[in-house]
Amino acid sequence: MKITEIVQTALITATIIILGMIPPLPLGFIPVPIVMQNLGIMLAAVILGPKKGTLAIFGFLLLALIGFPVLSGGQAGPAFFVGPTGGYLLGWLLTPLMIGYGLSRPFINRRWSRLSIIWFAGVLLVDVIGSVWLWLVSPISLIGSLVLNLAFIPADTLKAVAVYLVAERMRIWNKETTRL
Numbered sequence: 001m002k003i004t005e006i007v008q009t010a011l012i013t014a015t016i017i018i019l020g021m022i023p024p025l026p027l028g029f030i031p032v033p034i035v036m037q038n039l040g041i042m043l044a045a046v047i048l049g050p051k052k053g054t055l056a057i058f059g060f061l062l063l064a065l066i067g068f069p070v071l072s073g074g075q076a077g078p079a080f081f082v083g084p085t086g087g088y089l090l091g092w093l094l095t096p097l098m099i100g101y102g103l104s105r106p107f108i109n110r111r112w113s114r115l116s117i118i119w120f121a122g123v124l125l126v127d128v129i130g131s132v133w134l135w136l137v138s139p140i141s142l143i144g145s146l147v148l149n150l151a152f153i154p155a156d157t158l159k160a161v162a163v164y165l166v167a168e169r170m171r172i173w174n175k176e177t178t179r180l
């Protein structure tokens with residue numbers, strides 16, 4: 001990796017951490033808050049591509065795992081990786097690979113298809129993995145968990161649109177950022 005790529009990866013990791021300083025919004029009916037950090041995850045995937053994006057998110061999750069208060073609201077520690085929000089953290093790690101795979105398909109050249117890929121991998125996939133995990137570690141049923149997670153879709157969709165607009169503005173749809 002070149003120095004500029006290392007700096008870029010570190011800056012995006014820092015952005016994810018800064019977004020975590022925005023206080024999470026508890027919903028009451030589900031033990032998972034609305035956060036802004038997943039916007040940073042999608043941004044990392046789209047701007048850095050699958051490899052550097054995964055590296056940035058892995059680094060961020062590693063910091064959280066070993067106790068640096070980088071998760072939303074200054075949280076940290078191994079308990080978060082096995083608790084109700086553990087599935088979303090797993091989904092975050094997979095997001096750059098999934099978005100990178102989608103964007104690298106030859107037929108992905110339209111605006112709507114790019115936005116759809118970001119939404120499917122950055123929102124739907126993460127929320128589904130998070131729902132299944134929540135079902136496994138809590139008394140909530142699978143259907144109940146999936147239904148409760150629908151609450152995240154509107155705000156998460158707006159975040160995906162914001163990431164898409166940033167990417168359009170930066171004109172980053174090149175081979176380098178989407179190559180697997």
Ligand code: BTN
Pocket residue numbers: 032033034035036038071072075080085086088089126127130152155156
């Ligand atoms: C954590 O800080 O432990 C992870 C929180 C995960 C929150 C998930 S991410 C997808 C969905 N959208 C949100 O705004 N909140 C949940």
